[in-house]
Amino acid sequence: MTDVIKFFTRRQGKKKASLTDWISYGFLFLGFLIIFLPVLWLVMNSVKSQFLLQKYDTNFLPMDYERIARATTYGPDGKDILIMKDLEPWVMFWKNLSDDERAEKDVVNYIKNFSGNEYYALRSHFGLVSVMAKDLILSQNLPDWLIKYPSMFPSAKKEYDPQAIVDSLVDEDARLLSEYLGLKPYKPNGFTAQILVSMMDPQTGELVEYSVSRINPTKDTVNARLVSNPKGGITKLPQNEIIINKNLKPSWINYTDPLTKKALKSFDAVRCLNNSVFVTIVATLITLLINSMAAFALSKYRFNGQVIFFVIILATLMVPASVLIVGIFKMVTMTGLSGSLWGVIIPGAATPTGVFMLRQYMLTIPDELLEAARMDAASEWTIYWRIIFPLALPAIAVLGILSIIWRWNDLILPMIAVSTTKAAYTIQLCLLDFNGEYLAREHYALAMTVVSLVPTTLVFVFLQKYITTGIASTGMK
Incomplete structure (x- = not known):
């Protein structure tokens, strides 16, 4: 630690810092911000909850907001908007819970504590409409085609008259079956978590609570809905006057769920990491x-x-990687390496950058050593393995470190070679599994991105001296 302090307090031989010192430390600080600030931002966002990411939270720390539920129901009286307070935290996170965690919650008995539109909103939120409707159809001995009706084509639905059956039921059963079948005036009920804010009423001086969809720090006002009167419409509140209750709450499940297969059953972090390690080391x-x-x-x-x-070897450096995709794909397919990790390893076995770097370094090795070895009857392989290779270790170490970084972060070759074989996915390819069309999992993707950065970061931190030494020596005579 003393060496670090001594390094950052160096001067140009004077007691006071000169203009050159201030400029040097200014560039050092600027370089630190440019290089490490995006990484720090990624790390801090990786421990933010999915709720914060969906609300485009720009806070550096994972400061979680006090939340409130906004529900929308549809019925004979039209659309109804309601605000629900004091719900259990797991109700807000229901869609992000794993199947095992959902099985532990007795949602059927929980919604019995509510009535009216609150009951209908929670019933839809927990996905109980289809379950309860199917039980109703079986218990009332209703026609079996009702179960298949929601998934029928429009032409097939014309052959049936579900409204006649709905009219024969009591009100609650008729509403449940209508929601399941999608009959008018019923539509899928909405349920979303929002941010609870408060502001002093300028007329009464009382603290009034509002529900906010999201807070944009670049705007002067926020769109809010009064909690006590949610049907009153949207109100614009001055952002500098609202009171937001926040607390530091890192979301560690972003890391634990993917690593324990709770986030996505198809995502096997251990398998993906093992594949990446094998490809990186062998390649x-x-x-x-x-x-x-x-x-x-x-x-x-x-x-x-x-x-x-x-x-020709140097000329390949000027060829974009995207141009080679078709050729690599044909080569991998024709050689039978498609779907195998060897299809990721073999195509990139030789790199023009590595050949150029090692050639420039080997030019500094005296030819007299090779002539002396030949006079002692050494074979060409012995000269290479016993003389050239050991003497070129600084440059070889640099190439090895760079190759580890290249291969670990490579996405193009895995997509070409093993995109159809899930068991052969590398960690970079596995990260694409979180890009769902209907279900967002950005919190898991960010966390696993940080995990994928750890190996290459450790390699660079502990072996950086070999990089500087090898590059400094390359090409020198």
Whole structure:
């Protein structure tokens, strides 16, 4: 720690900091913000709840709001908007709970504590309409086609008259069956969690509560609905006058649920990480072997077309990766590597960057060492393995570290080779499983993104000295 303090308090040999010192530390601080602030923002967002992410919360810390439920019901009297307070926290998070957690909640008995539109809203929120309607059809010996009616095509529905059956039931049963069948005037009831804010009434001086969909810090006002009169419409409140109750509440389930398969049954974090580790290690070893052998040939041998080969290798650096997708796909398919991790490893085994880097470094190794080895009857393989490879370890270490980072973060090759084989997914490909069309899981995706960054970050932090040493030595004579 003392070395760190000494480094950040260095001067140009003077007691007071000079203009150059202030400029240097200014650039250092600016570089820190540019590089690490987005990473810190990602980490802090990874422990925010799905509710905060859906509300586009811009707070740096995971400050959770005090919440309130806004429900919308439909019936013979039309649309009704109501605000529900003092609900259990798990009611707000119902859609984010796992199947095991839902099974632990006795929602049937819980909604019996409510009546009227509050009961109907919670019944739809918990997904009990279809369950209770099917039980009603079976218990009342109603026609079996009623169960299949909601999923029928419009042309098939014309053959039946469900309204006649609904009219023969008592009011509560008729409403339940109408909601299940989607008969007018009933529509799917809405239920959403909102932010509870309060503001002093300028006339009475009393604290009045409002329900807010989301808070945009770039705007001066927020759209709110009065809790005591939700049907009164939207009111614009000055943002600098509202009172928001917030508390620090990290959402650790963003990490625990995916790692324990509670977030998504198809997402196996351990399997994905193992696949990535296997691909990274094996691909890096193959890359180091092939690139070092190619660099050895280009730096220590003289043959016709040597310069042409080297220029062609360097020219591939200017080819965008997107242009190679079709060619790699055909190669993987024709060689039978599709659906296998080897289809991810083999196509990127040789890299032009690695060949160039190692060649430039091997040029600094004296040719006299090779001539002396040949005079001692050493084979070319012995020269490569016992002389060139050990002497080029600084550059090889750099290439190995870069290869680990490249292969771990690679998404294009896995999408080409193993996109149809879920068992062979790497961690980067597995992250795409959270991009649902109807169900958002950004909180899980952000958390698993942070997990995927940990290995490469550790590699870079603990091996960065080899990167600087190897790159500094490359090309020097």
